[in-house]
Amino acid sequence: MGQRERFVEACIILRACLGANPATRRLALLYNAPMRVELLTIGSEVIRGATLNTNAAYLARRLGSLGWIGRRQVTVPDEPAALRAALREALERAQVVITTGGLGPTFDDVTAAAIAAATGLPLVPSGSAAAHVRRFYKAHHRRLQRAALRQALVPAGAAALPNALGTAPGLWLQLPHTLLIALPGVPGEMRWVFEHAVLPRLRRLARGPALAASMIRTVGIVELRIEHALRRLRLPANVEVGLYPHLQAVDVQLTATAPTARQAARTLRQADRAVRRALGAFVYGSGEDTLEAVVGRLCVARRATVALAESCTGGLVAKRLTDVAGSSRYMRGGIVAYHNDMKRKLLGVPAHLLSRHGAVSPQVVRAMAEGARRLTGASVGLSITGIAGPSGGSAKKPVGLVYLAVADRRGTRVLRRQFHGDRAGIRAQAAQVALDGLRRSLSALPLPAP
Amino acid sequence: MGQRERFVEACIILRACLGANPATRRLALLYNAPMRVELLTIGSEVIRGATLNTNAAYLARRLGSLGWIGRRQVTVPDEPAALRAALREALERAQVVITTGGLGPTFDDVTAAAIAAATGLPLVPSGSAAAHVRRFYKAHHRRLQRAALRQALVPAGAAALPNALGTAPGLWLQLPHTLLIALPGVPGEMRWVFEHAVLPRLRRLARGPALAASMIRTVGIVELRIEHALRRLRLPANVEVGLYPHLQAVDVQLTATAPTARQAARTLRQADRAVRRALGAFVYGSGEDTLEAVVGRLCVARRATVALAESCTGGLVAKRLTDVAGSSRYMRGGIVAYHNDMKRKLLGVPAHLLSRHGAVSPQVVRAMAEGARRLTGASVGLSITGIAGPSGGSAKKPVGLVYLAVADRRGTRVLRRQFHGDRAGIRAQAAQVALDGLRRSLSALPLPAP
Structure with missing residues (x-):
């Protein structure tokens, strides 16, 4: 039982003893249970x-x-x-x-x-x-x-x-x-x-002795690895950690309790800094930040523009990027290249790459990202191709296999990922990893290890 | 108080009288309350x-x-x-x-x-x-x-x-x-x-004397107009109507109660047919049908292919179309032409149309739809451009103004709509009306009156 739970227990017992006296409610507030x-x-x-x-x-x-x-x-x-x-x-x-x-x-x-x-x-x-x-x-x-x-x-x-x-x-x-x-x-x-x-x-x-909380948002790292990293940090006992996993994202909530607000805030600040350092490039934001909003802020700060070439996500990455008000400042546009003809004609993917390696291949995804960048003049081109299912998979290329490429002035990097789930889940995970690819390109970070 | 409510009331009273006897529960089932x-x-x-x-x-x-x-x-x-x-x-x-x-x-x-x-x-x-x-x-x-x-x-x-x-x-x-x-x-x-x-x-x-229900899904018609149309139908008293409004869509649930299952089914069939006839082209499907799935089925049946040119919806229409498993059979692809350069270079929108009329205009949306069709060789080209907000509006072109065009072998039609709401709401409504434009093109129906 943690410190906070003990406070709550005590308050509940007290409240019962005192006959639901308003003073007990104040007590609960006082201790910030x-x-x-x-x-x-x-x-x-x-x-x-x-x-x-x-x-x-x-x-x-x-x-x-x-x-x-x-x-x-x-x-x-x-x-x-x-x-x-x-x-x-x-x-x-x-x-x-x-x-x-x-x-x-x-x-x-x-x-x-x-x-x-x-x-x-x-x-x-x-x-x-x-x-x-x-x-x-x-x-x-x-x-x-x-x-x-x-x-x-x-x-x-x-x-x-x-x-x-x-x-x-x-x-x-x-x-x-x-x-x-x-x-x-x-x-x-x-x-x-x-x-x-x-x-x-x-x-x-809730003012007084004292509780302070922060939310650290991560992408592309699983809950288990976060747990492992945080265990090694040995955070003080008055800092509680809550992990909220989503698709390809885990939110880390830190809550510090201390006798005074100042102590709670200081404890939280130290813990927050330590956790961010431990999780490094997997941290993309705080609080209610979305990945698309963070990508947008990075674009504005770097005066960068982006263009997309989407196959399996079918417009989902473009949709999320343009959900952000003001995205017309950096979003050049996107190609939803669902049919191979579109990959060839619009993005200039060589026909022999498509016929030799197939649409879901590192060779084609690379050509797509470079094509999107060339076509639009954007500073970053991002492409994604894969098998969202439920059909279309094979033993060599199963449903959930996704390739991603980022082309920028430092060259083109390709990432291969194998996702699990239904069609909507695979597409959502692919879009999340794609936006993370943009974030990493804009922050001059390498793509994550597969 | 309708017939069904009276049944419920009676059952509740009976249940109370009989001391929550299992027999009363059977009674409730019997009367299908x-x-x-x-x-x-x-x-x-x-x-x-x-x-x-x-x-x-x-x-x-x-x-x-x-x-x-x-x-x-x-x-x-x-x-x-x-x-x-x-x-x-x-x-x-x-x-x-x-x-x-x-x-x-x-x-x-x-x-x-x-x-x-x-x-x-x-x-x-x-x-x-x-x-x-x-x-x-x-x-x-x-x-x-x-x-x-x-x-x-x-x-x-x-x-x-x-x-x-x-x-x-x-x-x-x-x-x-x-x-x-x-x-x-x-x-x-x-x-x-x-x-x-x-x-x-x-x-x-729930079998026995008897209840039958159906759900009719409509798009592009407001609740008030549906109410008006249904009032003139004078449906029998044992048919209840429930209206469930969403953004640019209203679901109409019909529930028929009758002494026997056969009578309930027959009453429902007649009412369902009458309502569908009264609402005409605004009906797009039944039950859990989605508009994108209906568009997909129409494409397969007509051996049609589609291509998109999206501006204000930024990929949302493409995303919804490709949410459907098997959409690669008819979805050629899409251009998210967020920047004017993309409209010009990729879709071939003449520069003088953009400079004279602006990106949000009937002239440009028409050129976008035709460009998407030409570029991809799809049988239907759909384009959408507008002001999703929150900024970018003016007195002449307020936030929420959206133009839509459908280009098919019968020519190009343009629709102007003024939506209200926040950015996400305007985009969602625009996507809904865009998918409806595709449905109408594929069913050889005219675009709705604005």
Whole structure:
């Protein structure tokens, strides 16, 4: 049992002894034990499977950066009775409950009333919420309809949280034993309110003796090798490591606990530096960085441009690169050379290479990368070819075999990788390794050993 | 209150009166009321936000095809105590509980033991589960380790469900008041077990007087227009319509209830035909069809090939087309012409069109589509150019303005659309409309009116 778990245990026991006294909650904050957080999603579209619950995933990750671990995620439809019941249960179990959805002006929007019913608080008009709604309608040149002011009714004692992107303010309600936060359901609005109005307050709550966390993002190294490298570092006992593996990527979360914030921050800084040094070129970023955003920043910093020649990924690498706003500054373009004719005609891959070695070969991938660079005048050309499956594999060239090449002013390097999984998984892994190839080229790093 | 809701109400009241007697459950099945289903996801990676809960969304959609509506989705970490508590609560509330995750051979895999604890049933060795595990290891030439046989311990009375893709069998456990189904957590395995071993059994359970459902998938028509069209149809009272809107797509679910299965099927067939006729060219498919798969099938049927010239979507359309296994039969390739040089050099867009009208113009998009077709020799060339934002817009050409062109042997048609939303939303809508352009070209349909 680690130090943090012991704190939590102690707080839970104390809370039980003291009869759920508010003072105990303060104690938990004081010792900065990870809070028992529950997320409650209100949305019939999630219940029906029409929408993926990206809100819960986002909030879970962001709360993780405070060292807070979700205990449960619950989704209910936009129905008052179902919501009331789920709210009552969550308020009973958790120290912090965050809801998303059901805060707008329509009759589907049932959250404020359900909170009032579940807590026994009356719904009262809120001056600040009404001002927010009026301001929003005015700024967007829309006529204020009476129904819109329903959004200004809040459970007594709740503070309205500003929402720059929508009409519905969020709610912050400190109950005797639980903190209840209600956020809008539209993902953009939810994120805005969380980042601007909720996270700063949670950080203040969590101030004092002390916890600090960081997230180190790696690509192209497996969990086992990271574990091995970190074991040799002998990090201090008050630094906890969490590994979050994805396809061809592992996120490393470090959490330092110490008597004071300053000590926690210093401990974290040292550990973070040591881990980054140990993992070296496999580290591509921090926090919520994406690989495509990091490639973009490197391009801008180096005044580099990129071009792609994709076969098995079929446009996925180009799609990810252009997901980034402002990518037109460095993305010259790409060729999705799915058919061999395209590889020959557009990228200038010699016909004899295709016929002798096949489209999935180091020779062809090299010619593709050089062709993309020549054709577009980009500083870096990246190519990828492979067998995504489910059919098309052979004993010599099985499904999942992928070749990658990077051509830049230092020459052309080729990488061979064998991936496992279904078609979507193989393509996703190939795209990830391709973006890493660009990152390494732009950082003057060698391609990783296969 | 519709007919089905009345049935449910009656069943709930009856169940309460009869003291949760199994007979009442049979009654609910008999009348085919939509079952109260809860989904329980077991997975620390979802709790931490490292993975999106795609399993719950998939199951919710598939259960919807039986007319069954989820009442709640709950996610808990891989921790015995948390799982036991959530299981007990779900078994108390629901008629059907489906869990995903925690069925493998490692110590994180806690589901079978938690079910045993929550139901008071002992864990016993299952011959069929053991046979499944042995067979799987043998088929994959792996040595059977003792830990693997932990997967053959099941709560007494549970049947093992075959799993062709993994070692962990699923579980089917009929309790006095509730049906409990445990599925593996790996999405591919979960889907396989659900489709092959669970859905057929659920359909048998639901047999008798009678419910039939279908899903009609549309693209390019808004919810309001569909509602309007369907209102004029005057569908019979025993057909319910559910509309599930996505970006530039609305799924229309029809559910017919009738005294006999034959009558339900006939009513559904008539309603389905009437709705398809009313929505005409906006209907692209059925069930779980994707637009890219439909485009693929049309290409194969027509022996057509396609080529793309993408600007604002940056490879997203090519990515979606090549998501489909076997797409190499018809996908010639694509040009991601992000920079104007690429539009000129590769696609042969005349420089004076670019300078006079700008890259986002009907003239340039037309030249791009024709260029892609000429360059690749494909039967259909599709191009798309626009302003995905967040910057780059102007009063005359605002963010979200997109032009699309389709070039085929009948000539070139251009479509102008104005989308709203953030960068990702605008790109997703543009890709959807682009794939619809291909579908319409391949079906000899005109492009939709703007």
